[in-house]
Every structure is written in C-alpha cells, then in structure tokens.
Amino acid sequence: MKAFEWVSPASVGEAANLLKSAPAAKDVDxxxxxxxxxxxxxxxxxxxxxxxxxxxNLKGIRGLDRIEPDGRKGLRIGALVTLAELEESAEVRRDFPALAEAAHSIATPQIRNLGTVGGNLCQRPRCWYYRLEEAVCLKKGGSECFAATGENKYNAILGGGPSYIVHPSDLAPVLVALGASVAVTGADGKRTIPLEKFFTLPSEGNIRRENVLRNDEIITEIDVPASGFAAHSTYLKFKERDSLDFALASVAAAVELGPEKTVKQARIVLGGVAPIPWRVPKAEGYLAGKTLSADALAGAARLALEGAEPLGKNAYKVPLTETLVRRALAKASGLSV
Ligand SMILES: Cc1cc2nc3c(=O)[nH]c(=O)nc-3n(C[C@H](O)[C@H](O)[C@H](O)COP(=O)(O)OP(=O)(O)OC[C@H]3O[C@@H](n4cnc5c(N)ncnc54)[C@H](O)[C@@H]3O)c2cc1C
Known part of the structure; x- marks a missing residue:
C-alpha cells in the first residue's frame, strides 16, 4: 500500500476542504x-x-449516523449509518421493507457492522479485471475493456460499453426504486441529487468514475420520500454463494395497488446487470392500470429485459432476471401467481 496522510476532521465542511486542499493528483485514482x-x-x-x-476519515463527524423520520413519513438516513443498523431498524423493516431486505442481503454480518450506507453507494466495481492490479483496463486509464471479449460471466447485459462493469451496490436499486435522493456537501457548497441521476454510465461522464460526485464532495444523507408503494416493496437477489456474494442479478420492485388489485403505480429497478441501477420505465408503464396476472407479470418481465445485449458468457442473465422480475412483482403485490 502506498503511504498516505490520515486526517480526522470534526465537521463535514472541514472534511470537504481537506479533500479539496490535498496535493494535486496525477491520476484520478x-x-x-x-x-x-x-x-x-x-x-x-x-x-x-x-x-x-x-x-x-469521516467517522469522527457527529450527526451522520442516524436514521430519522423526515416529518412526512419519509426517511432520512445519515451516510454513516451502518448496513447492520439499516437492516435492523424497525421503521425501515415496516415502512421500507425492500431496503431492509437489500441491507440484509449484503456480504456478512461483520462487513455489515462496519460498512456504511454512503460507502455502499460509492463502492467501486467488482469486475475482476478492474480489481486485478496488473490489468490496466479502460476504467484504470487503459485502452481496452478486457471483459468485453474475456471472462464476462459477471458483466453487464444492459447499458454496457465501452466498459462492461456492473454496479455492485444492493442498496442502490432499491433507493432508486423508492425515489431517494442524496444530500451532498463539497468545499463550494451543498446540493441535492436524485439518486436516479447520481450514477453514470461508462458511455457518459468520466469512464474512470461511477457517479457525479466531485472529488471534494461527501454524501451526508440519503432522503427516501414517503410514497404509496414504499411499504409494498421488495428486493430479490440471486447470488452464487448463499453465505455471501454480490448479485448475479437482482430486482427491486414496488407496487401501489388500486381497487380490484389493479396497478396504480409500479417501480422496477434491476441490479447486477448494468453499470448503473437499471430502471425499466417501459415495463413500469405497461403494468399501470392492469390487473396483475401471470400474463401481466410475464409481459412486464419481457419488457424489462428488452434491449439486453449479452456478452459471450452471460446470456444466462436474461432469463434469470426475467424470473426475478416476475417473482419480485408478485411478492411486492402480495399475490401468489
Ligand atoms: C467480501 C465482501 C462482500 C461484499 N458483498 C456485498 C454485497 O453483496 N452487496 C453490496 O452491496 N456490497 C457488498 N460489499 C461491499 C460493501 O458493502 C461495501 O464495501 C461497504 O458497504 C462500503 O462501505 P464502507 O463504509 O466500508 O465504505 P469505504 O470502504 O469507507 O468507502 C467506499 C468508497 O466510498 C467512498 N465513500 C465512503 N463514504 C462516503 C461518503 N459519505 N461520501 C462520499 N464518498 C464516500 C470512499 O471514498 C470509497 O471510494 C462486499 C464487500 C466485501 C469486502
């Protein structure tokens, strides 16, 4: 590991200034x-x-480690709240079940005890070429995405190119589905970013980064609004190892039902299949006004995967994700179809 200076600010403003005033870097990393x-x-x-x-070090900053109601039945989650605290919160389990399920699905109890919500959203991709020190791939300033033609079983089938990473966070698809936003503080001020606009595709923005944060910006909290569908939400994740693993594919679904079990509103966001949490508005729109049936679920699942372009070794993700979409929608709506 390269030697580094360790600083422990007491406030978010001080932390942002310390990020900004650091010695100029040759490379983004x-x-x-x-x-x-x-x-x-x-x-x-x-x-x-x-x-x-x-x-x-952000851990000495007070006030970023709380889960609080926002006064309108929404939720404010401090960036330093741990994954274990999120998973165990009675309010989160009751009013935002998908969020508790996603937190529970992450890694191991030990990692959930230390890992934070802010860090989970900003974690770097897991593609093994990216993680291999010797492989200078596109995301590390090289000229080639080795996954495009290499060992790409775990890579993107949607929104990929020129890099085919998948977004690793399990919280991100749920928070996008719930319409959350992040509050951010930088050396030059504060801003609020809807989570749906926070993550960036490799084909847009800076390919070396996965989100719109500037180097001196820190997430301070995540705001989840109240909605008619948050309490009817779920997160289904398929992983190779049950003990701990990242998603091969996952689905965050939330459904608000009207009279006669017709769909008033649905949210569907896919994880593990694209470089960003992949919302599927066409499938959501298709369900609006429909009575949920096996056919309607299958139609939504087909539309959710429309446009998928599997690489050499990951075509299995298409039927896998379609199945998860059907099951997640049925579970979120309390139906056994
Ligand atoms: C074995 C293993 C298995 C895992 N499995 C899963 C899994 O199944 N699903 C999943 O979602 N994750 C998984 N993870 C990832 C894990 O959840 C994250 O590493 C953890 O949540 C990161 O949180 P942290 O607080 O430790 O972040 P850190 O390691 O401290 O930071 C991670 C990144 O976020 C940045 N950062 C941290 N906080 C902020 C902030 N407030 N504002 C701006 N930037 C910030 C840091 O600079 C860094 O780039 C796994 C990790 C391991 C080691």
Missing part, C-alpha cells in the same frame, strides 16, 4: 478519498487500484 467503514476503500488501496495521498 491518486486523488484524496474520504473513508467511512473502509470495507472497500482499503481493499482498493492494498491492490494499488486507488492510491490517495490523503485519506479523510
């Missing part, structure tokens, strides 16, 4: 980084994937 639970950042530093000269 040499830039100063905030650290929360360290469950991802330290691994990338040990493998020389990131090489920050300054690491800004």
């Amino acid at each position: 040499d830039a100063a980084r905030p650290i929360a639970g360290g469950q991802d950042l330290l691994t990338t530093m040990k493998d020389y994937i990131t090489r920050p000269a300054r690491v800004v």
